[in-house]
Amino acid sequence: MxxxxxxxxxxxxxxxxxxxxxxxxxxxxxxxxxxxxxxxxxxxxxxxxxxxxxxxxxxxxxxxxxxxxxxxxxDEGRQRAVAAEMLAWAADTPDVADGVAERSAVLTALARLSENDREVLTLIAWDGLSPRAAARVVNCSTPAFLVRLHRARTRLERAVAAAEEPAITKEPSR
Amino acid sequence: MKNHPDVMKALAEARPAQLDPPRTPPFPFPLPDRTVTGRRHRRFRAAALIPAGALAAAAVTAVAVVAIDPGGPAPTPHGPGASVEAAQPLAASQILLTAAERSTEDAPRSGRYLVVRRESGSVITVGSGTATYEMTAKSSQETWLSRSGEEPTWVTFQKLGLTPLTPADAAAWRAAGSPEQVMIGKPLPTGELGPGSAVSTSAGPRESSSWGADLYALGDTSVSVRDLENLPTDPPALRTALLEHFHGGGGDLPTDRDQWLLAVASSLITDIPVSGPVRAAAFRLIATMPGVRSLGVVTDQRGREGQGFAFTSVNAASGPIERRFVIDLATGRALGEESRVLRPSGTTAKLKPGSLLGYSVVLEQRTTDETPPK
Missing domain, CATH: 1.10.1740 (Rna Polymerase Sigma Factor; Chain: A)
Incomplete structure (x- = not known):
C-alpha cells in the first residue's frame, strides 16, 4: 500500500x-x-x-x-566467478574483426586487476559516469577518486602490455 | 607511463555486450508500504538485541563443541544432543574490559610500515555432477601500510584455493573424483543453489600491488592512515567520531544506528589496524552496547585459544548471523573472527545452525622500518 x-x-x-x-x-x-x-x-x-x-x-x-x-x-567465490566471466568475454570475442586482439587484451588485463581497480575503471569507461558521480558511488571525494583512477589506469596499462605480449608474437598489430 | 594513452578509450570500446540487459523486466515486486517496512525493521532490531533463550543456548552449545574439539580446523555443526555445559565463562564485560586494559599497554611503536598478515576464508556450497558439498575458499593477505601516508602501501594477496570444509565434505569431493574444478552457484533466497560457473580449486600466485588510495573505511567513508591514528582514545569521543560517518547505514552495514556502531567499532578490533589505545577505546565502547555476549574460552580457525565474545548481526537475506571474535587477553589483540549461522533462513536455509560462513585470522601485526617486498 x-x-x-x-x-x-x-x-x-x-x-x-x-x-x-x-x-x-x-x-x-x-x-x-x-x-x-x-x-x-x-x-x-x-x-x-x-x-x-x-x-x-x-x-x-x-x-x-x-x-x-x-x-x-x-566473498572470494564471487570475485573468482566475476574474473572468470570477464576472461570468458575476452575469449568470446570472434577473432575476425579488427581490433580484436586489443579488445581481448584489454578485457584480459581488466580481469587480472583488483576488484577495486576494476570498479573505478568501469564506472568511468562502462557506466559512463563523471569522476564526481563515480566518487559518489564509491563514497569518496572527487580528488581521492581521481587518484584511485590514475593508479588503476596505470596498472591497467601495464596489464594490457603484459596481455598483449603473447599476441604480438603471433600477429603483430601496429 | 603513457604507452597506451588511450587505454580508457580502449576499455570503453571493449565494453561487453553482456552488460546490456535483454530487456527491462516488469517491476520485480509489489512496492511495499515504506512505513510498514520501517516498522518491521525496528521490530527486527528489538528481536536481535534481546538475548532470547534460543540464542543464548546456541552460543553455549557452540562454545562447548569448540572446547571438545580444539584441534579441529572447523568445528562441525552440532546436533541438538551435543550440548555440554561450559564451565563458568568470563562475562562479556570482563573479557572486553580486560582486553581494553591490555590494549592500553600496547603502546604505539616506531617504524615506517605497519605490517599485517592475515588469512581469511569463506565457506561456499559447491557442486560437481549431482553432488554438492561445502568447501572453504581461503586467501592470504599481507599489507604493508605506510604510516606516514607518503609512501605507497603494498598489498600482497594470494588465493590459497578451495578445500573441503569437513571430513564428510572431503569424502564427497573424493567421491566426485576429486575434481580440480567445481561449480559455484548463487545462493538463492530459498537456500537452494542457482546455476553455477566453474571455478578452480587450486591456489593462485602471490600478487603484489602498490596502493595509493586509502585502504580502510569507517562505515562507507574511506579514511587515511593519519585519520586512523588520530581516532580518539576516549570511548565517548570515539563513539562520536565513528557516528560522524553514519549516514543511515545500509548495504552491508546495519541501518540501525546502534547495530551500525557495533559493526564499525568491532572492525577496529580485527579488520582495521589501529593503535592499542584506540583499540582499548573500541573494546570499552563495545562493552557498553546491548546484545554483546561472552563465548568463554574458544579457539580461532588456526586452533589458537582465546576468550570469545559475540553479537548477532541481523541480515534479511541470510537470517541472523553470529559474529564471533577471539581475543588474546595477554595482549588485548584479536586472534580472529568468524561468522556462523544462528537460525538458518533465506540463503542459509539449507545449512545447520552453527555452520561456519567465513573467518579471518590475524597471523602477524608489527611495525617495521624494512622495505616492503614487491
Missing part, C-alpha cells in the same frame, strides 16, 4: 535506470547474479527513496547496488 504518487515516480525511476543498474551489476557481480542484485537494489532504493538526492539518481542507485553486492556477494 504505497502512496500512489511515490510509487509512480519510483516506477519511472526503475524504467529509466534499470539498464544501467543491470550493467553495473553484471560488471561487479557477474551475469548469473545480476537480476537478483538489481531486484534487491531497487527494493532497498524504494525503502530509502525519501533520502534519494534529487538530480543524482544514478550514482545513488549504483551506490545502493554496490552495498547490496558487498553485503550479499562480497
Amino acid at each position: 504505497a502512496d500512489p504518487e511515490s510509487a509512480q515516480e519510483f516506477t519511472a525511476l526503475y524504467a529509466d535506470n534499470h539498464p544501467r543498474v543491470y550493467a553495473y551489476a553484471v560488471a561487479r557481480a557477474g551475469q548469473p547474479l545480476a537480476d537478483e542484485v538489481v531486484a534487491e537494489t531497487f527494493l532497498v532504493a524504494w525503502r530509502r527513496f525519501a533520502q534519494m538526492p534529487s538530480g543524482a539518481a544514478l550514482p545513488w542507485l549504483l551506490g545502493v547496488a554496490r552495498n547490496v553486492i558487498r553485503e550479499r556477494y562480497r
Whole structure:
C-alpha cells in the first residue's frame, strides 16, 4: 500500500535506470547474479527513496547496488566467478574483426586487476559516469577518486602490455 | 607511463555486450508500504538485541563443541544432543574490559610500515555432477601500510584455493573424483543453489600491488592512515567520531544506528589496524552496547585459544548471523573472527545452525622500518 504518487515516480525511476543498474551489476557481480542484485537494489532504493538526492539518481542507485553486492556477494567465490566471466568475454570475442586482439587484451588485463581497480575503471569507461558521480558511488571525494583512477589506469596499462605480449608474437598489430 | 594513452578509450570500446540487459523486466515486486517496512525493521532490531533463550543456548552449545574439539580446523555443526555445559565463562564485560586494559599497554611503536598478515576464508556450497558439498575458499593477505601516508602501501594477496570444509565434505569431493574444478552457484533466497560457473580449486600466485588510495573505511567513508591514528582514545569521543560517518547505514552495514556502531567499532578490533589505545577505546565502547555476549574460552580457525565474545548481526537475506571474535587477553589483540549461522533462513536455509560462513585470522601485526617486498 504505497502512496500512489511515490510509487509512480519510483516506477519511472526503475524504467529509466534499470539498464544501467543491470550493467553495473553484471560488471561487479557477474551475469548469473545480476537480476537478483538489481531486484534487491531497487527494493532497498524504494525503502530509502525519501533520502534519494534529487538530480543524482544514478550514482545513488549504483551506490545502493554496490552495498547490496558487498553485503550479499562480497566473498572470494564471487570475485573468482566475476574474473572468470570477464576472461570468458575476452575469449568470446570472434577473432575476425579488427581490433580484436586489443579488445581481448584489454578485457584480459581488466580481469587480472583488483576488484577495486576494476570498479573505478568501469564506472568511468562502462557506466559512463563523471569522476564526481563515480566518487559518489564509491563514497569518496572527487580528488581521492581521481587518484584511485590514475593508479588503476596505470596498472591497467601495464596489464594490457603484459596481455598483449603473447599476441604480438603471433600477429603483430601496429 | 603513457604507452597506451588511450587505454580508457580502449576499455570503453571493449565494453561487453553482456552488460546490456535483454530487456527491462516488469517491476520485480509489489512496492511495499515504506512505513510498514520501517516498522518491521525496528521490530527486527528489538528481536536481535534481546538475548532470547534460543540464542543464548546456541552460543553455549557452540562454545562447548569448540572446547571438545580444539584441534579441529572447523568445528562441525552440532546436533541438538551435543550440548555440554561450559564451565563458568568470563562475562562479556570482563573479557572486553580486560582486553581494553591490555590494549592500553600496547603502546604505539616506531617504524615506517605497519605490517599485517592475515588469512581469511569463506565457506561456499559447491557442486560437481549431482553432488554438492561445502568447501572453504581461503586467501592470504599481507599489507604493508605506510604510516606516514607518503609512501605507497603494498598489498600482497594470494588465493590459497578451495578445500573441503569437513571430513564428510572431503569424502564427497573424493567421491566426485576429486575434481580440480567445481561449480559455484548463487545462493538463492530459498537456500537452494542457482546455476553455477566453474571455478578452480587450486591456489593462485602471490600478487603484489602498490596502493595509493586509502585502504580502510569507517562505515562507507574511506579514511587515511593519519585519520586512523588520530581516532580518539576516549570511548565517548570515539563513539562520536565513528557516528560522524553514519549516514543511515545500509548495504552491508546495519541501518540501525546502534547495530551500525557495533559493526564499525568491532572492525577496529580485527579488520582495521589501529593503535592499542584506540583499540582499548573500541573494546570499552563495545562493552557498553546491548546484545554483546561472552563465548568463554574458544579457539580461532588456526586452533589458537582465546576468550570469545559475540553479537548477532541481523541480515534479511541470510537470517541472523553470529559474529564471533577471539581475543588474546595477554595482549588485548584479536586472534580472529568468524561468522556462523544462528537460525538458518533465506540463503542459509539449507545449512545447520552453527555452520561456519567465513573467518579471518590475524597471523602477524608489527611495525617495521624494512622495505616492503614487491
